[in-house]
């Protein structure tokens with residue numbers, strides 16, 4: 001599940017593969033950029049903001065541009081050596097190819113692919129709340145933004161990237177389990193919002209630099225989460241069957257005994 005940590009890792013992959021290089025070619029398989037050719041463009045750096053990827057480029061005239069992409073539920077970028085076969089996903093899912101002398105970056109099933117002036121990045125990411133994995137992470141601001149909608153369920157509020165940027169469904173479910181809070185609890189009734197966002201940040205940060213997402217400290221298959229993806233399995237803390245239900249537009253997993261309803 002691409003969440004803030006996955007996107008952060010992906011930004012590092014693109015940084016290692018392309019930063020400092022001059023592109024020798026590009027292939028955009030998205031209608032809005034079908035005629036764009038980035039041959040001769042310099043790759044300056046690769047960054048992430050919440051779940052958004054920002055590849056910063058310089059055109060031959062020295063102007064700054066940003067290639068934006070979003071992974072949503074299913075997107076991925078992979079770096080290959082020149083001449084290596086692109087085997088990560090089926091070819092029909094390829095949306096962007098960026099070629100450099102040392103590496104080829106292939107973007108699969110990307111969403112919101114856009115090329116904008118770097119000075120106008122805010123038009124794409126300016127609405128986001130503080131980035132859990134950003135250098136400017138600000139837990140107080142995240143708490144203020146959450147608290148501004150006191151009747152919203154905490155399960156939906158944590159997923160709203162305008163409150164804080166980087167939490168997806170997996171971390172939402174896991175954080176609320178660890179805090180003993182039902183996902184349906186209104187924000188105003190959550191005992192410690194600051195503790196909740198701080199824990200979310202710690203869980204994402206712990207998974208930087210690896211592709212296995214674990215909130216338990218266990219990396220083996222079947223052991224990586226407390227509640228996420230574990231419907232009907234026994235709670236690791238109390239043995240009660242984990243439940244799964246829709247909450248807003250997403251499903252949520254929780255332990256009805258460890259996470260009693262409040263408010």
Ligand SMILES: [Zn+2]
Nearest residue numbers: 235238255258
């Ligand atoms: Zn339990």
